[in-house]
Amino acid sequence: MSGRKQFDVVAALDQAMHVFWQRGYADASLDALGSATGLGRGSLYGTFGTKDALFRQCLDRYASVYGARYEQALTAHPGDPVRAVEAFFDVTLSRIADPSVPMGCLIAQSAAQSPTLKEENNALVRGLLDLQRQRVRTALTHPSADARTLDELATFVVAVNQSLAVLSRAGASDTELHSVARLACTTVADTLGRAAAPEDVAQG
Template sequence: MSGRKQFDVSAALDQAMRVFWQRGYADASLDALGAATGLGRGSLYGAFGNKDALFGQCLDRYASIYGAQYEQALAAHPGDPVRAVEAFFDVILGRIADPSVPVGCLIAQSAAQSLTLKEESGVHVRGLLDTQRQRVRAALADSSAAPRTLDELATFVIAVNQSLAVLSRAGTSDAELRSVTRLACTTVADTLARVASENVAQA
């Protein structure tokens, strides 16, 4: 049929996402993107726009895949914010250990290269990080802690998440990464327990 694309757009987007994930934005050349997707520059531009437009679509693709998993994990333990955070980290560690995908995290990789990104892409990455934080913050909402404390804990959890991605790219073992998440969950639990105890004492 005239004008019909002769390739699977979703598959090509997934392959491009892997290139950005593995190499980072700056080193994801059009040649590398073309080799991974099997598309020439003209077809890449025709299907996805320029490199920045393709990068934005890859960020959204990544966020849709893993964001759904994060939401499911965080929502699976209503009334138990510590268990919700543990489940969140379990998803992250599972992604890191998955040999079928690049090491680390596309969002963390992109955040680390923010200075190489155009303003629109930088805003996009920061928005995705904030979405992660909002998910965790919502899972903590059942706690009796003050909003400021919960905001700080949500930011802490996301900071640990990003650190896991960086450590994994540096070759840190699964056992070491799990020790990091255990300490993070202990910090969350101890903070919430301390606040609950203070609230009882003040009642």
């Protein structure tokens, strides 16, 4: 029975996550959350706590699911930072193309609505964005590039990643989104290439 109950809680959390993801925090009413999860207000509060507490659990759930996919993509190509970034964007593009989930990104949606969030929730969103940047930065190892360049590239990659989510919500086509990701990867490759050029010239 405990396994069945846990399954139901996770399923309800996923449904609530989709409501926040689609509507944003401000427009995710308790009625909409209850309708999606199949729980009345009493059961909703009893299971997840307040709306703010439920929102934080949904953010954590989202970060757990997609964070694991990002981590796998970024660590699958050691020594090849450009391929790692390509794999990173592939995760995002696959999620955007998945018809079973809302368009965009829950973290990007939440960041855009930061004025409506309480400070604790804002801090969580900022922390999740920083975690994504740290993951990308770890994958961007290059013997010829200085730390500042790699830090800036990591921030750039995360910024592009979030822009893909926003563009998808605005109706950008798959072709356009893939073009943005491809150009971003070219920028990463060119930047790392320029960092290596002085060493190559010196050796020549």
